[in-house]
Amino acid sequence: MVTRLCTTQNITTVNGQFPGPTITACNGDKLVIRVTNRAAYNVTLHWHGVRQMRTPWADGPEYVTQCPIMPGGTYTYRFTIEKQEGTMWWHAHSKWLRATVYGALIILPKPGSSYPFRKPKIDVPLVLGEWWNTNIVDELMQAMLTGTAPNISDAYTINGQPGDLYDCSSQGTMKIAVRSGDKVLLRVINAALNQELFFTVANHTMTVVGADAAYNKPFTTSVIMVGPGQTTNVLLMADQPPARYYMAARAYSSSQNVPFGNTTTTAILEYKTARGQTSSPVLPQFPPFNDTATVTQFTSQLKSIQSLDKVPTNVDENLFFIIGLGSVNCTPGPTCQGPNNTRFAASMNNVSFVLPSETSLQQASYQNISGIFTTDFPPSPPLEFNYTGNVSQELWQPTPGTKLYKLKFGSVVQIVLQDTTILSAENHPIHLHGYHFFVVGQGFGNFNPETDTAKFNLIDPPVRDTMGVPVGGWAVIRFVANNPGVWLFHCHIDTHFSWGLAMSFLVENGKGNSQSIEPPPADLPQC
Template identity: 50%
Template sequence: MIVFYFTIVAISVSLLLPSAEAAVKKYQFDVVVKNVSRLCHAKPIVTVNGRYPGPTVYAREGDRVIINVTNHAQYNMSIHWHGVKQLRNGWADGPAYITQCPIQSGNSYSYDFNITGQRGTLWWHAHILWLRATVHGALVIMPPLGVPYPFPWWNADVESIENQGNTLGLPPNMSDAHTINGKPGPLFPCSQDKHTYALEVEWGKTYLLRIVNAALNDELFFAIAGHNMTVVEIDAVYCKPFTTDALLIAPGQTTNVIVRANRAPGRYFMATRPFMDAPVPVDNKTATAILQYKGVPTTILPLLPRLPTPNDTDFAGAYLDKLRSLNTPQFPANVPLTVDRRLFYTIGLGMNPCASCVNGTRLTASLNNITFVMPTIGLLQAHYFGIKGVFRLDFPDKPVTAFNYTGAPLTANLGTSKGTRLSKVAFNSTVELVLQDTNLLTVESHPFHLHGYNFFVVGRGIGNFDPAKDPAKFNLVDPPERNTVGVPTGGWTAIRFRADNPGVWFMHCHLELHTTWGLKMAFVVDNGDGPEQSVLPPPKDLPLC
């Protein structure tokens, strides 16, 4: 079997090279600005080592990974190692103003962490402003010895796009194209061969494609014309294999699939486009790459796959129903069967007054009617050193006001407030969290990412969560284990996890637009007993604000 890595919206593909024994893996990341041309338009973008997408980090389970990041760009920078279990070491997690102050221009910071209990595909990205549009790459974790991904492209500068939206109090302009491995493909204007990614395969061989959705604001379908895919891993956790002709992957999620090159030798499009089953504008454009059999002339026109329709809720639900943990003696699904703490968070979009906005109002987002305010000092630093006045530990376990969450649209914000409010969780306690979409302005799907933890997706449904009836239908045997989960449009998702990783851990919607509007919060997990259950001291080169 041959292994490749893809990044969809950018799908990135690279041949997986064998690594030596478990060891210390060191990488140098230089954050630099580079001119890049797409769609007949050139602009400077922020990159790592001048590459878009950035370099792939390879490691084996058990390795220690050290990445020194030197920031040569004009923007402050922080890097998040998405899905890596930063046990007792939140200082290496990366989100700006949560676990660290950002790396200022001209400075460096070393991220140092161990790969523990994870195999498969994770990824890394900038975790400040919207810079992850171009600053991202894959993290491939291989088993110990012996045993494609999407992102958008704007012709304008992404920071200008974000600032424009904040000034108007409205959503910013949609992207001009999706890309696969940084290239939009021939369905877009000015996309010659050099702007189309091509993957050459040999007939009869089997390939492993590592797919990461690095899109800023879109859930995506992905398919390969004429070829089925066998899903074998999600978010660096093995799952029960199943075969499908298309994938659904939310921003932040990863999926490994096996593809057999057993079709008539030719050229086949790999394609991705958004999934959106809510009345919300979406950049409904199809990015393509080419799967090309060896020896086939490039003059042959590729075949297009049949992607699900952009609002195909039935396909989305059926696909998610197939995702199951392996739950074998070697790879057990350790689902918490008892719950110490039950949380219920409502997801809301609303309008707030804005004196500086052109329209006098600004779109906001909230959890339990609280719009998160980013601090000016790292939350983990404030927690570790006991710095007062940075945050409050009073994030509510449920919304103050109950209402018909998915009923007729509501124009009121139900007392939405702003604040840096965190939720305190006892060490080693078991947590059940229900994330409920609401219809304050409109219903919409939301992919949520929890830093520092994997969790089990034990249930989901459409409409309002019923605490009396819905838990009886939870899957507590082999639910999928993830670090990012989609909350369905006008529905709910229930997750469970054990809080055995002390520190301050960010949770946020992985639609960058919604995160900007305040759809985020953080947990403070207490230390346990002794140094092995406590947060490590901060590194000497921790960036200053």
């Protein structure tokens, strides 16, 4: 039972904690995490940002790499952290339970190794989230039943607390105590279901040193934007007059037609010599909620300092995916209350992804079970059109399907991700499971291979696992398909994922055991 915003309700948690426990490990460690489901719902956990070589069974999304853990069941996740440091996180990957089932996963340098910057005195994860005063599974079921968008959340949160600006919330507001001159590492994680968020600290600048568990060339900024699924590490110097300052997050809403919660969640950066002050903390300045220019300026400054991973130049698979919303016709009535008596839908290349229910995609692939999926996901749109123009309503309706795209082990993959203006253009945070990728280019309007390819950054592009495709624009990513298995590729806005904005890659085994999927564990849940 948890009380927020003057309301008490029963929520799903891990180990009775909200947010769940922070897991701290070192680069090179093997993690063994035993999960027993005592909740009322089926559940899986996803270890976000972990590149799990040969162990897709540990990835976690329900009906993709595993069947869910049923109430009363137990499953043990086993994986090794390989050549990764920084901020990851874990969360439920089933039925929107991510609203309350999430926590930080911190990967420190190996013993004897160090950060590429001076070690901070204070190291704090800040997990941003959303809160509903109602049962989140009921919210999902209502939205899927009616075919409409879900209700917006009642609050945003920092480490599970809404903060001083909401009713009945100031008592639990998170505080970080510092002394003048302290260097603070803030590990900002966006665990919100459906909202991209600006984050800033009043009167302080931040130095961005990492994103999605990869270091970057440091740069300073007064505000960052994190989409659902993304993490950003920032260093902050306690160099302001001793006082109390708000750390705060509020919505970045890129779509013109989507309602959002126009409120602000806060935590407090408190200088120890200012304790006992009765004045309110200093409020930060935020950009306008739809300030895409600020978002673009921020993301364009991210440059990689990775020395082990080189950008592949010889592309084997050149894919072009259009992504976005849409709607499908249905019989008018209580289950068809979307725009013009339709149901909301979403798709990649006009395929609206449908999860199986009899078994997981990974199990079906490994055991050669037929009839669960096909491998004919289109490598390019079935029809070319002006993706960011005035799109005819005849092109609004995607086709449902469980289609995978097969990749040979070791192939170099390039994907152009093109947003569309069907219903509304929007910044989509697209997440690839099992891999990091290079973001070699991005821009607005329709991607032009003749002119835009020449502008690719093949020297120091950012390394990410979740990329915000610009509103009404495009992004290009590259990766080497050296992790065999079935890997989900989807929008991390959970509403969009539920509507079908996803697909999966089937990466074939390579040569020998070191390039092949390990056998499934004995306790793998069955459907």
